[in-house]
Amino acid sequence: MSTAKPKRYNNTAILLHWLLAILITGLLVVGFFMPDLPKTPLRKVIYNLHKSFGLIVFALVLFRIYWRLSHAVPEHVPGSRLQVRLAHYAHIFIYALILVVPGIGLLASAFNHGFNLFVFHWEPLFTVNKALAHQIMGWHGVTAYLLAALLGLHLAAFFWHQFVQKDGLIRRIWFTAPY
Ligand code: HEM
Numbered sequence: 001m002s003t004a005k006p007k008r009y010n011n012t013a014i015l016l017h018w019l020l021a022i023l024i025t026g027l028l029v030v031g032f033f034m035p036d037l038p039k040t041p042l043r044k045v046i047y048n049l050h051k052s053f054g055l056i057v058f059a060l061v062l063f064r065i066y067w068r069l070s071h072a073v074p075e076h077v078p079g080s081r082l083q084v085r086l087a088h089y090a091h092i093f094i095y096a097l098i099l100v101v102p103g104i105g106l107l108a109s110a111f112n113h114g115f116n117l118f119v120f121h122w123e124p125l126f127t128v129n130k131a132l133a134h135q136i137m138g139w140h141g142v143t144a145y146l147l148a149a150l151l152g153l154h155l156a157a158f159f160w161h162q163f164v165q166k167d168g169l170i171r172r173i174w175f176t177a178p179y
């Protein structure tokens with residue numbers, strides 16, 4: 001593992017950040033509306049898509065965490081001790097949640113309808129237990145909304161850096177030259 005601190009994230013990290021940002025935002029929005037949909041075939045398609053993209057996100061997050069642990073990343077931006085710590089722990093918390101949220105979704109599916117990847121379907125891993133699956137799914141919702149709240153904080157931090165601090169932090173995680 002290299003210990004030299006680069007000035008920006010590398011292309012793999014940047015690609016993963018933005019791909020996951022799009023997919024996770026989409027899953028949060030669709031997940032929010034999905035349970036209230038009328039029981040039509042369209043609802044099944046939407047559930048299938050949510051579960052399929054959720055599975056893809058889970059795999060990408062595993063890779064992203066592997067990448068993060070095996071590469072040096074840019075130095076924390078200068079700030080008070082509190083700001084640096086807040087950013088550090090908020091990022092760890094976000095990583096934990098983007099792993100746990102789809103993980104819980106998959107666990108509940110393992111006790112209920114099984115797994116989907118678009119046209120592919122796998123049977124549940126365990127003896128079907130709808131009550132338990134429902135209980136686990138409750139945690140899927142709770143952790144997903146916690147993630148949404150943290151992403152709100154993440155976005156607020158971005159606006160603060162961009163328009164108050166004006167330090168161009170976004171360029172460290174974009175495909176252009178760092179500031
Ligand atoms: C679902 C949405 C998102 C997730 C899950 C997410 C997650 C993360 C995580 C975990 C990091 C830390 C990278 C590391 O050091 O390992 C990060 C960095 C960053 N994110 Fe996001 N992000 C999301 C959306 C966004 C959006 C919408 C913006 C801005 C418009 C943004 C701007 C940034 C910036 C500027 C950094 C780099 C911070 C630095 O250089 O220290 N992110 N993101």
Ligand code: HEM
Pocket residue numbers: 024027028029030031032034035047050051052053054055057058098101102103105106109115116137140141142144145
């Ligand atoms: C990062 C990935 C994911 C996010 C952000 C996400 C987000 C959400 C949200 C916000 C809800 C609504 C919860 C509620 O209102 O109670 C939801 C519901 C649901 N999610 Fe996910 N989800 C993800 C991954 C997955 C995965 C991997 C699966 C299963 C393989 C899954 C299966 C479901 C199901 C079945 C529901 C509906 C529960 C119901 O009908 O009450 N999700 N998801």
